[in-house]
Amino acid sequence: MFRIALANIRFPATREESVTLAQQAIAAAGAERADLICFPECFVPGYRGMGKQIAPPDAAFLEEAWSNIATSAAKGNVVVVLGTERIIDDHVIPSALVINRDGTRAGFQDKVQLDPSEDTIYSPGSERRLFETGAMKFGIAICHEGWRYPETVRWAARRGAHVVFHPHFHQQEHGSYVPSQFADPANTFHEKAALCRAAENTCYFATVNYASPGSPTTSAVVRPDGTLLCYQPYGEEGLLVADIDLSAATGLLASRLRG
Numbered sequence: 001m002f003r004i005a006l007a008n009i010r011f012p013a014t015r016e017e018s019v020t021l022a023q024q025a026i027a028a029a030g031a032e033r034a035d036l037i038c039f040p041e042c043f044v045p046g047y048r049g050m051g052k053q054i055a056p057p058d059a060a061f062l063e064e065a066w067s068n069i070a071t072s073a074a075k076g077n078v079v080v081v082l083g084t085e086r087i088i089d090d091h092v093i094p095s096a097l098v099i100n101r102d103g104t105r106a107g108f109q110d111k112v113q114l115d116p117s118e119d120t121i122y123s124p125g126s127e128r129r130l131f132e133t134g135a136m137k138f139g140i141a142i143c144h145e146g147w148r149y150p151e152t153v154r155w156a157a158r159r160g161a162h163v164v165f166h167p168h169f170h171q172q173e174h175g176s177y178v179p180s181q182f183a184d185p186a187n188t189f190h191e192k193a194a195l196c197r198a199a200e201n202t203c204y205f206a207t208v209n210y211a212s213p214g215s216p217t218t219s220a221v222v223r224p225d226g227t228l229l230c231y232q233p234y235g236e237e238g239l240l241v242a243d244i245d246l247s248a249a250t251g252l253l254a255s256r257l258r259g
Helices: 015-031 059-076 144-148 150-157 190-199
Strands: 002-008 036-038 079-088 091-099 105-110 131-133 136-140 163-167 204-208 220-222 228-231 238-244
Touching (some): 002 204, 002 220, 015 059, 015 079, 015 238, 079 163, 105 131, 136 150, 144 190, 150 163, 150 190, 163 190, 190 204, 204 238, 220 238, 228 238
Antiparallel strands (some): 002 238, 079 091, 220 228
């Protein structure tokens, strides 16, 4: 068994608050004896776009933020999958930084498939990675790419990933349906896609969103057979903690794909 925590917490008011909230969530995950905590998309310094006003990209701020969060990871003995951004040759790339239990950096998984609305805000990455902590192997598919591009999840599952983490940002749009139950038939396709990503690859799929009023999606963990293990009440801030059975994540269906 492996315990994961999903940080279903509010959008930070400032980039400084993003670091403080991340550190608080890591400490809470440590208190819950979680092995790993995952944050929403670009949590540090906050997702750009969708009407959000974020300070200009700042490489020095990011380095200091990552170092401070790494210190918290080591103190809490928790692996961290931190939704963030990084700057390469003046390009801002949405990414996830994986920090080991001892505070060292395991590396980045950049967002490879951008939503068309992000074309003027971010630049895409180009490679996929598999990560490992203890007995668990995991991949990361960020927001749009996990929902609309099944191959981003299958890539990790075919290489032995027990879990694919899915940091995302999804807030209410004016007049949109407000769900109260996961994968509500009246809601958008997004949460149904989460069920499919797990079932079609025989792996766990752990999706994590910010907490916001009227949110159309929430944080949840889906079992390898496509059934729901647990989800966070919509708009409610807090950690979603789940114990997962790694032996159930065989990757069987992913491995049978030809080509």
